[in-house]
Amino acid sequence: MIQKPSGRSHIEREELKLNLTPYIDFLVTLIVFLIATIVVAPAAILDINLPSASAPVVTPEQQQEQKPSITLTVAIQHTGFTIGGSGAVLPEIPLKNGGYDYEALSQKLLEIKKVYPDTTDVILLSEPDIKYDILIHVMDTVREATVTENGQKKAVALFPDISIGEVVK
Amino acid sequence: MHKRTREKKHTAISLNLTPMIDMFTILVVFLLKSYSATGYVGNVAKNLRLPTSTSRLQPQAVLTVAVTTKYILVEGKEVEAINQSDMTSQNLMLTDLSASLKKEADKGLQIEKLSNGANPFKGEMMIQADRSIPFRLLEKIMYTAGQAGYNTINLEVLQKTS
Numbered sequence: 001m002i003q004k005p006s007g008r009s010h011i012e013r014e015e016l017k018l019n020l021t022p023y024i025d026f027l028v029t030l031i032v033f034l035i036a037t038i039v040v041a042p043a044a045i046l047d048i049n050l051p052s053a054s055a056p057v058v059t060p061e062q063q064q065e066q067k068p069s070i071t072l073t074v075a076i077q078h079t080g081f082t083i084g085g086s087g088a089v090l091p092e093i094p095l096k097n098g099g100y101d102y103e104a105l106s107q108k109l110l111e112i113k114k115v116y117p118d119t120t121d122v123i124l125l126s127e128p129d130i131k132y133d134i135l136i137h138v139m140d141t142v143r144e145a146t147v148t149e150n151g152q153k154k155a156v157a158l159f160p161d162i163s164i165g166e167v168v169k
Numbered sequence: 170m171h172k173r174t175r176e177k178k179h180t181a182i183s184l185n186l187t188p189m190i191d192m193f194t195i196l197v198v199f200l201l202k203s204y205s206a207t208g209y210v211g212n213v214a215k216n217l218r219l220p221t222s223t224s225r226l227q228p229q230a231v232l233t234v235a236v237t238t239k240y241i242l243v244e245g246k247e248v249e250a251i252n253q254s255d256m257t258s259q260n261l262m263l264t265d266l267s268a269s270l271k272k273e274a275d276k277g278l279q280i281e282k283l284s285n286g287a288n289p290f291k292g293e294m295m296i297q298a299d300r301s302i303p304f305r306l307l308e309k310i311m312y313t314a315g316q317a318g319y320n321t322i323n324l325e326v327l328q329k330t331s
Contacts, residue, residue: 020186027193034200044224045295045323076304126304133300135307136220136326144223155223166308 046139048162070116072159074105075125075167076138081105085112102137106145109158113145121161128166135164220300222326228295232273232319234266236298236310243269251306261312270294270317293321 070085081093081100093104113119122142126135139162144155217237235242241249241263249265277290294314298307311322 020190024186024190024193027190027197030197031193031200034197043219043228044222044326044328045226045228046222046224046326047226047323128303128305128308130304131300132298132302132304132307133220135304136222136300136324140223164308164311166304 046136046143046162047160048139048164070112070119072112072116072119072122073125074109074122074138074142076100076130076134077127077167078130081138083108083112100134100138102141105138106141109142110145110147110156113156113158120157120159121163122159124162124164125167126164217297217299218301219297219325219327221329223329224326225328226323228323228325229293231323232294233325234270234294234296234310234314236296236302236306238299238301241266241310243273261309262316263309263313266310267313267317270314270319274318290318291321292319293323294319295323295325297325 073084075082075084077092079092080095081104083090083093083105090108093101093108095101096104124135124138124142142158142162143160144157146153147156148154217235233244235245236251239251240247241251243266246269248269249263274290274292277292280288281290296307296310298310314320314322
C-alpha cells in the first residue's frame with residue numbers, strides 16, 4: 001500500500017518548480033516570426049546595363065577579329081515583338097489572344113542563339129507606355145529559355161546581358 | 170480507487186519540458202543567425218506589387234528606390250509624387266528624385282573618404298517598382314539615377330514559384 005505523501009513535502013516540491021510557460025510562449029512566437037519572415041520574402045533581382053551615353057567605339061580591325069556576333073535588339077511594341085540584328089529585321093511576332101506571344105519569342109531567340117552561340121548581350125527596346133510587368137516578363141524570356149530534353153525541362157541561358165532603351169521611331 | 174486516479178493526474182501535469190526548450194533555444198539561435206546572414210530583409214512598401222520573375226539572383230543591401238503608382242520613395246521616404254505630366258513629357262529628369270539621390274550619393278562618397286577607401290561608393294541601387302508602371306517612368310528614374318552617380322541598377326522582383 002502506498003502511503004499518501006504528507007502535505008508539507010508536497011508544498012516543498014511545488015516551490016521548486018520553475019514556471020516555464022512564458023518562456024516557451026516567447027520562444028514559439030519568435031520561431032514562428034522568424035520562419036514567416038524567411039519564407040515569405042523570396043525576392044530576387046534582375047541585372048540590367050544602363051545604355052551608355054556614347055556608343056562604344058569599335059575600329060574596323062577589331063570588328064574583323066571578333067567572332068560572328070550580332071547586335072541583337074528586341075523591341076516591345078503595342079502590336080507585338082520585333083527582333084532585329086545587325087541591320088536586318090525579322091518579321092514581327094504578333095499578339096496572340098490579346099496578349100504577347102512569349103513562347104514564339106523564346107523559340108525565335110533559341111534559333112538565333114544556335115547561330116550565334118557567343119553572343120550574350122541584347123538591347124531591349126520598349127514603347128514608352130509598356131507596363132513594367134510585361135518588360136520584366138520579356139527580360140525573363142530573353143535571359144533564358146526552357147527546353148524539354150528527354151522529357152526533362154531544362155533552363156538554357158540565352159542573352160543574359162540586357163541593356164534597355166526606348167523604341168526610336 | 171479514487172485516490173489512485175488523483176495521483177496519476179498529478180504526475181501527468183508535471184511534464185518534462187527541458188528537451189523541448191533545448192530544441193527551441195537551438196532553433197531560435199539558428200534562425201537568428203541565418204536571419205542576419207541574408208543581409209537583406211525584403212521590405213516592400215504597401216500597395217506595391219512587384220512583378221514575378223524566374224531570376225534567382227539574391228538581392229543585396231543597397232540603396233532602394235521604390236516606385237508605387239503614386240509616389241517615388243528613396244529608402245522608404247516619399248520624395249516625389251507622380252503626376253500625369255511625368256508620363257507624357259519628354260524631359261527625362263525628375264528634379265526631386267535627383268536632389269534626393271544626389272544627397273545619398275554625397276553621403277556614400279563621404280563615407281568612402283572618411284574610411285580611406287575601405288567602403289568605396291559603388292553607385293549601386295535597386296528599384297522596387299509596381300508592376301503597373303509604364304516604361305517611360307522607369308526610363309526616367311534610371312536616367313535620373315545615372316545622372317546622380319548610380320550606374321549599377323538592379324530591378325527587384327519576386328521569385329516565381331514554379
